[in-house]
Amino acid sequence: MGNISRRTFLASGVAGAGAIALGSLAGCSPSSTGSSATTSEVGGQRGGGAATSHTQNVVVHEADVIVVGSGIAGLTAARRAIDEGATVAIIDKGPYGHSGASGHNWGHSVATVEYADPASLPAFAAGLLFVGDGMVDQNYMLNLATAWHDVRPMLTSVQLGSVTEHNKEGVSCSVVNQANSVPENPTVQDAGLFPRVFARQVKRAGAQIYDYTYALDVLKDPDGATAGIAAINLKTGEPVVFRSRAVILATGSFVWLCGWNGMTPYSHSSADCTGDGAAMFIRAGLPMRDMEEICQDNGQWYPTGTRQCMTGMGVELPDHYRGFNNNYESFSDIITENPAAYMNQGTYMRLTLREIWQGRGTEHGGIWALTDDLENEERYYRPAKWNMKRIFDYDLPQYVELVPQAWETAGRPFNIDPQTCETEVSGLFYAGGAPTVWNGFVVASCMGSAWMAGKAAADLTRTDERGVIDWNQVSDIFNEAYSYFDNTGDDAIRSRKLMRNVQNAFWDGMYFLRDEEGIQGTIDELTRIQNEDLPHMGLGDHTPQFNMDWRNALETRNMVTVGIAAAQAALIRRETRGAHCRTDYPKVDNENYMVNTKVALKDGSWESELVPVDDPLVSREDLIAGIATVGID
Amino acid sequence: MADSITAKIFRYDPTVDEEPYYSTYEVPWVEDPTNKMTGMQVLQYIHEEIEPIAYDYSCISGLCGRCSMVIDGIPGLACWTTLEPGTHTFEPLTGFPVIKDLVVDRSAIKERFTDTEPYNKTVNPISEIKDIDYDLYWETLERINMCRECMSCYASCQALQMNNAWEKYIGPGAMMTIAQRYYDPHDEANRVEQAAFAGVFECIQCGNCTNVCPAGIPVAETIAVLQKEAEAAGLKPEAKSE
Numbered sequence: 001m002g003n004i005s006r007r008t009f010l011a012s013g014v015a016g017a018g019a020i021a022l023g024s025l026a027g028c029s030p031s032s033t034g035s036s037a038t039t040s041e042v043g044g045q046r047g048g049g050a051a052t053s054h055t056q057n058v059v060v061h062e063a064d065v066i067v068v069g070s071g072i073a074g075l076t077a078a079r080r081a082i083d084e085g086a087t088v089a090i091i092d093k094g095p096y097g098h099s100g101a102s103g104h105n106w107g108h109s110v111a112t113v114e115y116a117d118p119a120s121l122p123a124f125a126a127g128l129l130f131v132g133d134g135m136v137d138q139n140y141m142l143n144l145a146t147a148w149h150d151v152r153p154m155l156t157s158v159q160l161g162s163v164t165e166h167n168k169e170g171v172s173c174s175v176v177n178q179a180n181s182v183p184e185n186p187t188v189q190d191a192g193l194f195p196r197v198f199a200r201q202v203k204r205a206g207a208q209i210y211d212y213t214y215a216l217d218v219l220k221d222p223d224g225a226t227a228g229i230a231a232i233n234l235k236t237g238e239p240v241v242f243r244s245r246a247v248i249l250a251t252g253s254f255v256w257l258c259g260w261n262g263m264t265p266y267s268h269s270s271a272d273c274t275g276d277g278a279a280m281f282i283r284a285g286l287p288m289r290d291m292e293e294i295c296q297d298n299g300q301w302y303p304t305g306t307r308q309c310m311t312g313m314g315v316e317l318p319d320h321y322r323g324f325n326n327n328y329e330s331f332s333d334i335i336t337e338n339p340a341a342y343m344n345q346g347t348y349m350r351l352t353l354r355e356i357w358q359g360r361g362t363e364h365g366g367i368w369a370l371t372d373d374l375e376n377e378e379r380y381y382r383p384a385k386w387n388m389k390r391i392f393d394y395d396l397p398q399y400v401e402l403v404p405q406a407w408e409t410a411g412r413p414f415n416i417d418p419q420t421c422e423t424e425v426s427g428l429f430y431a432g433g434a435p436t437v438w439n440g441f442v443v444a445s446c447m448g449s450a451w452m453a454g455k456a457a458a459d460l461t462r463t464d465e466r467g468v469i470d471w472n473q474v475s476d477i478f479n480e481a482y483s484y485f486d487n488t489g490d491d492a493i494r495s496r497k498l499m500r501n502v503q504n505a506f507w508d509g510m511y512f513l514r515d516e517e518g519i520q521g522t523i524d525e526l527t528r529i530q531n532e533d534l535p536h537m538g539l540g541d542h543t544p545q546f547n548m549d550w551r552n553a554l555e556t557r558n559m560v561t562v563g564i565a566a567a568q569a570a571l572i573r574r575e576t577r578g579a580h581c582r583t584d585y586p587k588v589d590n591e592n593y594m595v596n597t598k599v600a601l602k603d604g605s606w607e608s609e610l611v612p613v614d615d616p617l618v619s620r621e622d623l624i625a626g627i628a629t630v631g632i633d
Numbered sequence: 634m635a636d637s638i639t640a641k642i643f644r645y646d647p648t649v650d651e652e653p654y655y656s657t658y659e660v661p662w663v664e665d666p667t668n669k670m671t672g673m674q675v676l677q678y679i680h681e682e683i684e685p686i687a688y689d690y691s692c693i694s695g696l697c698g699r700c701s702m703v704i705d706g707i708p709g710l711a712c713w714t715t716l717e718p719g720t721h722t723f724e725p726l727t728g729f730p731v732i733k734d735l736v737v738d739r740s741a742i743k744e745r746f747t748d749t750e751p752y753n754k755t756v757n758p759i760s761e762i763k764d765i766d767y768d769l770y771w772e773t774l775e776r777i778n779m780c781r782e783c784m785s786c787y788a789s790c791q792a793l794q795m796n797n798a799w800e801k802y803i804g805p806g807a808m809m810t811i812a813q814r815y816y817d818p819h820d821e822a823n824r825v826e827q828a829a830f831a832g833v834f835e836c837i838q839c840g841n842c843t844n845v846c847p848a849g850i851p852v853a854e855t856i857a858v859l860q861k862e863a864e865a866a867g868l869k870p871e872a873k874s875e
Contacts, residue, residue: 094699095689095699095740097743105779107775107778107779155758155759155760158759158819159753160753163774163775164762166770172763172764172765175762200752203747204747235732271693272691303665303666303667304670387695391695391713391715391847392667393715496680497681545648546733547687548687
């Protein structure tokens with residue numbers, strides 16, 4: 001690798017391989033950006049192998065649209081952008097089609113409006129504002145409902161190869177439930193949407209796949225518009241730049257903050273869900289909305305070595321009649337008696353936490369699920385009783401202990417264009433499960449937002465030139481990322497350990513039952529970790545190739561940022577609503593909190609405020625009068 | 634009963650190690666109502682409490698397929714491999730290139746799944762979901778839905794690993810995506826012909842795939858159905874006739 005000046009490098013255009021000085025790797029001071037190639041020693045500290053000489057070549061890829069995340073949101077965005085004629089590159093930190101929540105590929109249950117008359121959708125969207133406890137971006141919801149219709153989740157899933165659930169008569173759930181749907185609520189429940197068939201299709205359709213590639217940050221051109229993504233190839237440890245005018249962040253939730261440092265993770269979701277996208281949005285200067293909303297479901301406590309099998313004993317609505325408190329009493333009759341008013345996962349979550357908070361929970365702080373006659377409900381029987389018996393030779397008892405686990409988060413950039421999902425950073429798009437992940441439409445929202453973003457991103461690349469890469473920014477990003485290899489002193493804290501400390505700090509105050517003192521404690525401890533521990537975060541593994549500790553270090557940095565953001569939002573919502581429960585404010589306070597929370601990191605300081613909900617569709621007064629007030633009191 | 638697990642772990646970082654080697658670790662036994670520990674528990678303990686080792690995982694619940702490896706000679710998911718106290722050996726998936734320690738590159742074989750054109754081939758777009766027999770759905774099609782692409786069937790397949798039929802035979806996992814469309818009433822393509830040209834007769838019906846499949850897919854049995862159908866269609870190669 002010869003010397004390549006910044007000027008000649010830029011002049012050489014895109015899709016070339018550049019070289020960038022990563023001084024910190026070699027332990028010398030960072031040299032000027034991109035001005036020379038340096039050779040760094042990467043120590044061979046295991047197996048007796050020799051140290052290797054390693055030149056940090058920055059590989060540059062380009063595409064019209066970069067999608068970060070290959071879950072159902074990222075895959076849908078990619079499908080749409082390709083369909084609109086754009087070239088697409090997909091980056092994922094895990095193996096393609098196998099990462100994050102979608103990578104579980106368990107056959108998601110989906111609430112779909114694809115069979116509805118489109119004219120019915122505005123009224124339907126208005127109704128959903130109540131299901132979302134009012135804290136919904138109304139203009140966004142209006143467009144999203146149309147996108148839910150147009151993206152056709154179930155029929156597309158079947159076309160691409162999923163076999164969806166069929167009843168004992170051999171009839172598809174979609175067909176059965178269409179017959180039962182009514183014009184005012186055209187929702188049809190179905191099950192069996194497998195993200196992996198989408199992954200195969202997107203690959204076939206021509207997307208360039210860069211998996212095991214960790215997106216570090218969004219690159220901006222001198223005008224502040226999106227210019228690409230800086231990333232690391234985790235297989236080899238090499239730095240990679242993706243150059244594009246349009247970037248869609250579809251990285252999923254941050255529920256791994258609620259993971260636990262034992263064998264039973266307190267998360268239904270994936271260890272991949274570390275809030276990488278949320279952290280990138282925050283570092284890009286964007287305020288975030290409703291970060292306190294972390295939705296809970298109930299997960300099986302035993303066996304120790306495995307998380308409960310997805311959809312197994314989650315006491316899913318409308319099957320929550322299986323849930324009982326420690327006195328073996330039902331506690332959710334209010335929902336079964338008046339489903340129109342109360343049927344949503346947020347209500348069930350609050351009712352569950354009420355039992356636990358008021359001392360009627362189980363030994364490990366959960367509830368009981370009744371497994372009688374599970375054999376007659378294959379969808380629940382298979383992942384629970386059947387798997388437990390055939391894999392663990394374990395007979396589920398009549399009552400199974402379930403504990404609260406995080407499964408999804410609702411936070412997203414505060415301001416996005418309701419028709420395109422573009423953020424306030426030109427060319428930077430959001431795709432994900434917001435708003436209000438307890439409304440029963442998470443998969444549809446992931447697909448709907450991606451459907452809008454994919455088209456808008458493709459459109460943008462037709463009109464706008466690609467941004468210019470700021471190699472100073474690139475250098476800063478990579479220098480920080482590689483600096484963790486340098487923290488080898490006695491005061492170094494292994495990233496894996498620090499990640500667990502971050503999870504504990506988050507769990508201490510941001511567990512589903514929160515109060516002022518606890519939340520502030522989480523903020524204080526995460527801030528201390530940020531200031532005192534992160535600078536000493538080191539790695540137990542010292543070669544860049546598939547270095548789990550390195551990946552954990554990069555994730556831990558993001559988890560600290562996102563954890564503080566979520567706690568800041570939780571602090572100012574002094575009431576109970578949606579997926580946010582406060583023991584010091586156990587009531588739903590419609591009068592004072594028909595608001596969204598807004599948190600932002602400005603010049604190193606956190607700012608937070610309550611913003612009254614925008615109400616073009618349903619007025620605040622009507623929301624205040626009509627939102628059910630089921631708290632934890 | 635011993636109160637620990639002795640784990641012998643395959644180690645190899647191709648960037649620094651001249652040869653693979655094994656490291657041995659003592660892992661304390663954890664009591665549990667199932668009286669079992671999982672391979673994933675053992676790996677997590679070593680990685681967090683003793684020293685870093687490379688392995689891949691995401692869900693810890695038998696769904697994502699990322700922790701497939703060979704434990705005590707048998708391919709499977711570490712999170713769904715149950716262990717008794719005693720000595721156990723952990724090795725990377727047979728027949729796949731090692732990235733580091735227990736992490737292998739499955740991407741080339743994943744391509745085979747995509748190459749089967751696994752979507753429903755229809756002249757017109759599907760507008761209504763058709764009926765499917767309940768037993769066919771739960772015993773075969775739903776299980777193929779749940780294929781983890783963990784590649785345990787490839788690691789155990791005698792046609793591939795012993796007979797080296799890699800060029801002629803697409804392999805058991807990708808053959809299941811063909812079978813899923815064969816059974817799917819929506820699909821309008823000739824999947825029996827496709828199975829024949831994808832080497833279905835290379836399968837020698839050893840049954841290893843069925844035994845190791847974490848999703849419980851009746852792989853060998855389903856391949857036997859395709860073999861029978863292909864033979865009936867006159868697609869069985871002469872060299873294979875008896």
